[in-house]
Amino acid sequence: MVVAETQVYMPQAPRTRQRLLEDERWLAFVLLVPTMVLLGMFIAYPFVRGILLSVTNSRVGVPGDFVGLANYYKIWNDGIFHTSVYNTFLYTGVTTVFKLALGLWLALLLNRNFRGKAFTRAFILLPFIIPTVLSTFAWKWMFDPTFSVLNWLFYHLNLISGRINWLGDPDLAMISIIVVNVWRGVPFFAISLLAGLQTISPELNEAAAIDGAKPRQRFWYITWPLLLPVTMVVVLFSIIQTFADFQIVYVMTGGGPANATHLFATYAYQIGVGTGLLSEGAAISLAMFPILFLVVIVQLLYIRRVEVR
Amino acid sequence: MMKVTRRNVLKSSTALVGGMAGILATGRAPAFAQGTTVHWLRWNDFVPASDTLLRREMLPEAEKALGVKINFETVNANDLQPRITSAIQSGSGPDLIMLNNNHPQLYAASCVDMTDVVEPLAKAEGAHYALVQANSNDGKKWISMPWAIIGGMIAYRKSWFEEAGASSFPDTWEKYREVGKALKAKGRPIGQTLGHTFGDAPTFAYPYLWSWGGKEVDESGKVVINSKETVDSVKFMTGFWKDAHDEGGLAWDDTNNNRAFLSQTISATLNGASIYIESLRNPDRYISEKGAQLKTDILHAALPKGPAGQFSMHTYHSHVLPTYSKNAKAAKDFLRWAHSKPVYEKWFVSQKGFATPCTPEWEKHKVWTEDPVMEPYKIAGRLARTPGFAGPADAKAAEVLSKYIVTDMYAKAAQGMPAEDAVKWAESELKKIYV
């Protein structure tokens, strides 16, 4: 019976379906449904909840009342928050510059032909692959005041006479977390920029060489402009990730010494989870959003301009 | 598991009113609905043998005695808070959660009243120590079930202190600084964390502040930290840090000083007894420069006196039962079972003195007399104050604690900020909380 029925209806059903799918709007709708459902359920709703949370005075387990922008006012006057904002910009800015410079250099090196090329390319990705919490623990141990292998190394290379207090000094602690972030990020930059380099036709460079352009000139006038679009995309993704970075600071310093290394995310976590002030934590997290949004919009516009050109 | 009928359930729940004694006497397991599971979340114990004991022996016994399944989970101590936060907010999660210090106060609104479990125990074993009351009681009821105090005492190297001219442990900060200066000159500084870490940093900073007569707030909750006493304490700390401390301490978490002590780079550190216990566990791994086993060269002492007296603050553990739990009764029965004397004793002995029980009854236990090195921990519970003194140990005090304000005040000074500015900074932060 069932078989007979389906045989009767089968030819018709796909036809209507197909006709619908021939319509661009319907097809677009069908294709976008899974994404919309997932993002709506697991981002839009919690995001709205987060915004609502930030205008109440709720604590863990206590719903709280509407307080308007009181939480934002509070963090606006909060010295530790100011430090975190400053740190986040410094951290994002410095790491991005270094990741870009080193990543580009490495990409240029990897773009050459040499023995063990495939092997090297896979291996340099390891820092990007390894679970960040775990690699950060390895770094934390390498920076350990008592056991630091780096101190041993520098000492035996006669670079230092006493130990370096890596995570105990506010500036060195910042430098340390920046080093770890750069370490983790360089491979991503290198591989992505390498991808960009490979799209540049070697003939362009050869032609320029024949015209007598020096390597440096060839880089600045041929390679770099052509690489700019991919560079912007990579930088954009990197900024978004670095701006909201949490794990490295959480594991290495917990925001210490004396709040010298707090970032947006770690401070939001300390207030929201550590102190149970959910609403204030949400406000701090959200305060990051418009700033990030601005940075991204500026970059997206720039990318568009670059692409059009 | 035994088969359960409705009548059975009714019968045994009446039996339970009689308490654990009845069950233990009759040897009958109370019946819970089949498949009842109590999810128990604790930290990774610093004495791993205790977790092994719980997993391999005690919990199977509990399951037999109570007829419930115990789902025992341990996490890194720093990860307890995200777990309870999301559990309470979402209304689902573990039935029993271990919390540090005054954290129960942060979640008081979402925790079941534990008075009916705490009071009978207090009656049997003597009233809980004041610090336990302050952390676990909100003034009207018990919001968490006290489990243990992790006593914080200074572990120090007997022979090194003798070589530096101290035949006994220095009893005032001035003397401690003098000895520390001599020790540091020999490359054997005092180790102390001033980092962002839940245990050893506040258990040093708070008592240090109190011993100079400084306090965060007065009885009425007015911020009084900006006092001459506090400024003096910060000034002294600046020199003390430079003269006598391992400067790496600003970056330490709760585990660094253990490792530094065991690798013999520091002469003294405020800690739980875990350093000594580790040296007992692996006596041949830790050998002093004279060839002796390290365990023979460790002694414990309370923090020195200041102008205003001698104080301590200890890390404290208690269990909360969140209101969302559908197994509240089973969870409470489990706690009653776990705190019944023979059961708790087994766990307590496995801690070898790292944890001090919460009632004076246990001061008599032979654990303390068997090993004189551990004796100072016996009365750990008696000397302690709680954060927020002289006000109550409430949510505000917990907020100050978890923002590391008092610790950071000293950390800032140790890094070179003038004492007055460091205190002013702490005052302004405190005033934002105590409004």
Add this chain to the structure above:
Amino acid sequence: MIEGAIWRKWAFFYLPMALFLLFLLFPFYWMVITSVRPDGELYRPWNSVNYNPFWTWNPTWDHVRYLFEETLFAAWLWNTMFIALVSTAISLVCGVFAGYALSRLNFPFAGSLGTGIFITYLVPQTLLFIPLAEIIRNYRLGDTPWSLILTYPTFLIPFCTWLMMGYFKAVPKELEECARIDGASRWQAMLYIVIPVAIPGILSAGIFAFTLSWNEFIYALVFLSSPEQKTVPVGVTSELIRGDVFFWGPLMAGALLGSIPVAIAYSFFVEHYVAGLTGSVKG
């Protein structure tokens, strides 16, 4: 290659390359050494005499054995793999479909929808995880791999969609039109003509998504509770980080073993990854 004298080749290629490899791979060497070093040697401070941090004469397998015998490492590895694979697959399907629709179809609000999807990538996880815990509870997903499989796509889909949009834009319109003249439906043209062309792009998005899910920490920490359900980052940190006992050995062994499967996958795919990214940015 670099023209000129051999010393130039050394100065501008081998030396910088060696320094890069040293910087990037030194921590891994350090992990390898730590995971085979006996506990006794781990206790030496940096300035102690006779300390050689880079070599051990008494290598031991104890730490690796401990990892597999005393912890549920094998289960964590399997969980992580399963969760990462399924959530990557879901994100790829969503990302490819959405990317196709947004880049090749005309419909109202296409532009703002695209921007909207991208914006979701900016929402910080520290804000989301508490409301998400509530949703996970409502759907009764707590402590199951599905709690992560369904939430990871939230930060993977925006990335995948964006990457695929760029890629699809680069595929010439004529290709699709030819197929449609031959009688293929839109759906078929997409499935059999456009998507196969975009395979390198899909691969690179997939690899990136896989890595992100492999690394995720905070959702896994909050949503999973049974030891046998945990993922590698959460399991290793929650079981092996204790006070005074040295778990550095197993910790480092766990970190290494936890990244090797992905490293192997990468070594196969890295060329495609490079090719894929190339395509996406050309668009």
